[in-house]
Structures are given as C-alpha cells and as structure tokens.
Amino acid sequence: MPDTDTPETEFDVVVVGGGSGGYACALRAAGLGLSVALVERDKVGGTCLHRGCIPTKALLQAAEVADRTRESETFGVRATLEGIDPAGLASYRDRVVDKLYRGLEGLVDSRGITVLRGTGRLVSPVAVDVEGRTVVARRGLVLATGSRPRSVPGIEPDGVRVLTSDHALTLDRVPRSAVVLGGGVIGTEFASAWRSFGVEVTIVEAASHLLPTEQVSSSKALERAFRRRKIAQKLRSTVTEVKATEEGVEVTLGSGATLEAEVLLVAVGREPATDGLDLAAAGLDTDRGFVPVDEHCRTKVDGIFAVGDVRPGLQLAHVGFAEGIMVAELVAGLDPEPVDHVGVPRVTYSDPQVASVGLTAAQAAERGLETVEVSYDLAGNGRTQILAGSGSVTLVAEPDGRRVLGMHLVGPNVGELIAEGQLITNLGLPAAQVARLVHPHPTVAEAVGEAHLALVGKPLHAHG
Structure with a gap:
C-alpha cells in the first residue's frame, strides 16, 4: 500500500x-x-x-x-x-x-x-x-x-466500572450485572447480548420508550420481548450520580432510587x-x-x-x-x-431484531400527512414459528393504500428483509402491486406480502 x-x-x-x-x-x-x-x-x-x-x-x-x-x-x-x-x-x-x-x-x-x-x-x-x-x-x-x-457530564468512563461502547467491546470478562444508560440502538444491542451471556441487565432511558425514534409499536414489542427475557427497564428515568463501590458502581436515578451493578455502560449516542x-x-x-x-x-x-x-x-x-x-x-x-x-433502512440487531425504513406514524403526522396503520402478527408466519420467534410487520400508508410511507419490522432476522421495504417505500410501489408478489414459503419474508394483502383488504393469515 x-x-x-x-x-x-x-x-x-x-x-x-x-x-x-x-x-x-x-x-x-x-x-x-x-x-x-x-x-x-x-x-x-x-x-x-x-x-x-x-x-x-x-x-x-x-x-x-x-x-x-x-x-x-x-x-x-x-x-x-x-x-x-x-x-x-x-x-x-x-x-x-x-x-x-x-x-x-x-x-x-x-x-x-x-x-x-x-x-x-x-x-x-x-x-x-x-x-x-x-x-x-x-x-x-x-x-x-x-x-x-458521547459523554455525560459528571460521569467519567474509566474502562473498568464505567464503560463506553469501545470499552465494552474489549472487556476481558463477562460482568455479573450491568446498568445500561441509554435505550437507543447501542444500548439495546449490548443489553441484548449481555443478557444472552447471563448478565443481569437494567436499561435506563430518559424517553418513554426504548428505541425512541422508531415506530411506537416496534418499541413496545421490543420492550415486551425484553421483559420476557428479564431485561429490566427504567423508562422516563435519568441518572443523577454514579459512585464507585467495592463491587462495581451505584447508580442514582432522578427519582432517588439506586441501582447497583458491576458495570455501567454509557450508551447515550455518539458525537x-x-x-x-x-x-x-x-x-x-x-x-x-x-x-x-x-x-x-x-x-x-x-x-x-x-x-x-x-x-x-x-x-x-x-x-x-x-x-x-x-x-x-x-x-x-x-x-x-x-x-x-428517510429512505435509508435502519436495523437494531437485538433479540428480537428491529428494522425499519421510511416514516413512522408520528413523523408522518408531523408532516401533516394522513395515514393508516396495518400490522401483521408473525404468530401466523410459519418460518417464525419454526424459529420459535415472535414479532410483527407494521405498514404506515396513505389512507387509500396507494403508497406505503414506512415499513417497521420486529422479529427474527428481519434486518435481512428491510431492503425489500426500501424498494417498496422508495419507489412508491402501489400496495396492490406488492400484494400480488409471490414470496417463497416458508420464509419470514412472507409476512411482508401478508401485510400488504391486509392493507388492500385481502388478509390471508390474519383477521380482516
């Protein structure tokens, strides 16, 4: 070179x-x-x-x-x-x-x-x-x-008790317990991975939902899945103080409550x-x-x-x-x-995965757009059941279903599906045209077709 x-x-x-x-x-x-x-x-x-x-x-x-x-x-x-x-x-x-x-x-x-x-x-x-x-x-x-x-005033990462994502990736141990400050993409991914490794995890997030910039239905689905996995969540909460202890850290919340853990991961975004x-x-x-x-x-x-x-x-x-x-x-x-x-796909690789492209319902409303929402539950999807998973496909569309403005997925491997959503939303394909496409069976991708069938009034494995 x-x-x-x-x-x-x-x-x-x-x-x-x-x-x-x-x-x-x-x-x-x-x-x-x-x-x-x-x-x-x-x-x-x-x-x-x-x-x-x-x-x-x-x-x-x-x-x-x-x-x-x-x-x-x-x-x-x-x-x-x-x-x-x-x-x-x-x-x-x-x-x-x-x-x-x-x-x-x-x-x-x-x-x-x-x-x-x-x-x-x-x-x-x-x-x-x-x-x-x-x-x-x-x-x-x-x-x-x-x-x-990004750093937080008054919370100084030391690479031992208080970590950034850089520190967390190079830890030479799996901590027994962790508080994750920030419920965005970085925080939820680390929380998910650590929980799989047996770590007791609590997420502290100032917003009312995890992944606050995503479709609310996706955030709620992730929160439910995390509760099933015993990942604790302190929403609408802030951290006011962090103290070192013999065992790790003591984290004081804005409510006055305290959390103790071996490590604190500061995951409040990037600057x-x-x-x-x-x-x-x-x-x-x-x-x-x-x-x-x-x-x-x-x-x-x-x-x-x-x-x-x-x-x-x-x-x-x-x-x-x-x-x-x-x-x-x-x-x-x-x-x-x-x-x-807006037309760029976004994926959070937690378990379950969250993937999206286009506008959320809230973003559409901010633009003065009238929309309808249609959701297809992956309980009716054969491949998802084979994978012992759960989730949904949610479409945010124009009222007549002529055009899909946003697609929001939660479930196993849905990050691999969102490129199709990008084509649908970015090219402005009519929902009826997408509904006519034949998806291979059994795949999670079938759910994309099923959601569009529901949008145009022809639900198959879903209630009309």
Missing part, C-alpha cells in the same frame, strides 16, 4: 478519515480516475469495522449461539451451555475484523490510493497537514472523521470527531461539533465536503458509505442524486 514516503503533494481528492464514508469516497474517486490521498490516524475501516458495526454484530452472533444452546431442547436437541469464554469471544471477533481489514487494505492498495498515516489538520480550504507533511486537494477536500461515544481538525483555518464553522452541509454534503466553503457522522443527520455506516460515493461522483463532474435519510 502506498505510504507517507510517496512524493506527491497534490491530489485531485484528499479524504480526511478512513472510515465507511471516507474509504468509500476514496475507492469511488479512484475508480473514476482521480488521484486520491486518504488520511487516517488509526486503521482504514474506522469505527464501523474496528469498534462498531462488525465487532458488535459478532458479539450478538455469539449471543444467539448461547441462546440457541440454552434453549436447544425446544427443538428436540439436548445440548449444554458450559459457559461463556471471554478469550474465545475476543478471538472470534478479531478473526472476523482482521479478515475484513486485510481485504479492505488490499482493495485500497489495488486502486492506487495513497494512504497517509497520521492526524490530519486543515491549514487552508485546500490543504491538509499530516504530521508535518502538507498535501493539497485540487478538486475536492472531504471530511470524514466520524464520531466517538462528531471534529475537534483537532482546525476547521476555522479553512473558514468552516460547526454546530454542536457537526459540520453543516447541504443535501449533497457540500459545506459553505466551495470544494470542501463533509460525509457521515461529522455532519448533522442520521449516523449510520451505510449512510456515510453512500454519501462518500455521492461526493466522489460530484467531484468527478457527475450529477448524483442526494442521499435521502
């Missing part, structure tokens, strides 16, 4: 940050014939590959294996769960990450992208200093430095990693640390773009990935469509 000894000082595109948005931009720009420098102070792949999406989902896969082993007699198989091996978990996680990392490095190398190892700092609207070396972007400078776990970039040197301002952009990720300074978690909006690896591709095409002189955040 090209390194910092490469003599070039000018490139068509300079990308600061090698995570999902940054490396996608670099790869696409190189594919369009542009010369590219990619600045990365750690490892190409960023948070998603090394501290986020991939390692957490590996953890959740191990959790599913633990649950299946524990519940094996449900399927007529006698198996014994002897315990959780933290070293084995780490080895499995690292094998997955390392294989993907090697593949990504090889891909970047094959495209002729110059990787500059070090911290990038803007010195002008077109120039970046990388550990004393200045490189210039002739056509486009792309900021893609991602995000880090942009823009400090240290010296954005002012390029004439850029920030809003709560974010770099404001237009729908094409252009900043107020001509030729500078910001993609992924550094700009306001949806913080998802695949959004950054799509924005990086879009910006590369803009710089190359093409005319790509902007990335529509």
